[in-house]
Structure formats: structure tokens, C-alpha cells
Amino acid sequence: MEAETLALAQEIDFSMWGLFARATITVKLVMILLIVASFWSWSIIIQKLISYRQARREAAIFDRAFWSGEPLDELFGQIGVDPSGRAERVFAAGMVEWQRSHREDGALIAGAQARIDRSMDVSIQKEAEELQGGLPVLATVGxxxxxxxxxxxxxxxxxxxxxxxxxxxxxLVVVAPGIAEALLATALGLLAAIPAVIFYNKLSADSDRIIAGYEAFADEFSTILSRQLDS
Structure with a gap:
């Protein structure tokens, strides 16, 4: 009897596909949902890793250009009103408002400093929303x-x-396949959740550091413009 049971157990396909094929329709739908969630999470993770690395590189390049001593008007003329870099867009938002705050006679319109600060704050908020887009999906999956x-x-x-x-x-021949199929669903759930949680924490910290860098630059830029306003 034991030899017959062992022989029957060896004939059962315990591969991932075999377990999936024998599962009930409900369990199959759960597995498919978890596989889709896992691929969706990894697509967001890879896209964010590339995007954050590019944002840090762009910020470093712009930071060197900004502190090179080149006049701000010339730097703004080089990057334009709608630059591609995130840090450059924050700078451009401040410079656009700075230029709009000048009257035709060259005098400044009252409240220029506050408007420049608000313009850069709005630009930073837009960049933050784009940088953090997709992170709620990782949190939900995790x-x-x-x-x-x-x-x-x-x-x-x-x-x-x-x-x-x-x-x-x-x-064992009757019990093992059903239990194995059921446990596969939990394994897929953990397979989707663990990377999502790990990278959500990492990417959230990375985005916070990048945004903090934009805010620090905006404060420094605002201080420079404030000196010019006072002079």
C-alpha cells in the first residue's frame, strides 16, 4: 500500500504550472492577480530607480552651473523657459516670475519676493507629485x-x-496536491509584497531627499534674489 501511494505521489506534477493548472478557478484568479501586481510593482520600481538616478544627475549638473559664477540671466537664457531638468524647472519658475515682476522702467512690482517664492514652491510641488507617482501602488501591493x-x-x-x-x-495522494496548490497562493502574495515594501521605503526616502534638495536650492536662490531686491 505504501509503495502504491508513493508511486501515485511521484506521478503528481508539483511544478508551479502543475499546481496552477489543478487549482480552482477562484484560486487561479487570485494567483493571476498577484502575478500581475508583482509585474506592475517591478515596472514601477525599475522606472523610479531610473528616474531618480536621472534626477540626481541633472541636479548635480545644474548645481555646478548655478554656482559657477555665471550671471543668472545668462544661465536662464541657456536653459530656457521650459527646461527638461527638474532642478532647472524650479530655477526657471523663479526666474520667469522675477522677470515678470519688473516694470517697463526697470522698477520692481511690490510683493515680488513672495510671488517668486510661491512660483518655486508650486514648481517643487509639481516635481514632487511626479517623483512620488506610483509609490502608492507599491504601498498598496505591499x-x-x-x-x-x-x-x-x-x-x-x-x-x-x-x-x-x-x-x-x-x-498523501489526496491531501498533498490540494494543500500545495493553496499554499502557492500565499507564496505568490509574499513574492509580490516583499519587494514592494522594501522598494517603497527606499524610493520614498530617495524622493524625499531629492525634493529636499530642490527646497534647499529654492531657499538659496530666494536669498540671492532677496539681496538684489534690497540693493
Whole structure:
């Protein structure tokens, strides 16, 4: 009897595809949902890693140009009103408002400093929204994927016990496939959630540092313009 049971167990396909193929429709839908969530998370992770690296590189290049001693009007003329770099866009927002605050006779319109600061704050907020876009998806996947996988596991185990009762057989051949199929859902849930949580924390910290750099630059730029206003 044991030899027969062992032979039957060896014939069962315990590969990922085999477990998926034998699962019930509900468990299959859960697995597909978790696989899609995992691919979606990884696409966001890769895109953000590339975007953040580019943002840091652009900020470093612009920072060197800004502090090179070149007149700000000339620097603004080089990068234009709508530059491609994020740090450059913050600078351009301040310079555009600075130029608009001058009357035709060269005098400044009252409240120029406050308007320049608001313009740069709005620009920083726009950059922050773009930098942090997609991070809520990682947070959602990281927090919900284990529970979605657990739902698939509970549903799969329930069906496994129903099958055991129907066959009135508790041998390994009957029990093992159903339990393995059910546990695969939990494994996929963890596979989707763990990278999402890790990279959500990392990318959130990276975006906060990048945005803090923009805010520090805006404060320094505002101080420079304030000196010119006072003079």
C-alpha cells in the first residue's frame, strides 16, 4: 500500500504550472492577480530607480552651473523657459516670475519676493507629485498582497478538505496536491509584497531627499534674489 501511494505521489506534477493548472478557478484568479501586481510593482520600481538616478544627475549638473559664477540671466537664457531638468524647472519658475515682476522702467512690482517664492514652491510641488507617482501602488501591493494570497490559501484548503470528504480518503495522494496548490497562493502574495515594501521605503526616502534638495536650492536662490531686491 505504501509503495502504491508513493508511486501515485511521484506521478503528481508539483511544478508551479502543475499546481496552477489543478487549482480552482477562484484560486487561479487570485494567483493571476498577484502575478500581475508583482509585474506592475517591478515596472514601477525599475522606472523610479531610473528616474531618480536621472534626477540626481541633472541636479548635480545644474548645481555646478548655478554656482559657477555665471550671471543668472545668462544661465536662464541657456536653459530656457521650459527646461527638461527638474532642478532647472524650479530655477526657471523663479526666474520667469522675477522677470515678470519688473516694470517697463526697470522698477520692481511690490510683493515680488513672495510671488517668486510661491512660483518655486508650486514648481517643487509639481516635481514632487511626479517623483512620488506610483509609490502608492507599491504601498498598496505591499500591504494587501499577503492577505489576497492568504484568501487564496484559505479557499484552496477549504476545497481540499471538501475533496477529502468526498473521496473519504486522507492519503498523501489526496491531501498533498490540494494543500500545495493553496499554499502557492500565499507564496505568490509574499513574492509580490516583499519587494514592494522594501522598494517603497527606499524610493520614498530617495524622493524625499531629492525634493529636499530642490527646497534647499529654492531657499538659496530666494536669498540671492532677496539681496538684489534690497540693493
Amino acid at each position: 500591504s494587501t498582497a499577503p492577505f489576497v494570497g492568504l484568501f487564496g490559501t484559505v479557499f484552496g484548503i477549504m476545497n481540499a478538505f471538501i475533496e477529502i470528504a468526498a473521496q473519504q480518503n486522507t492519503s
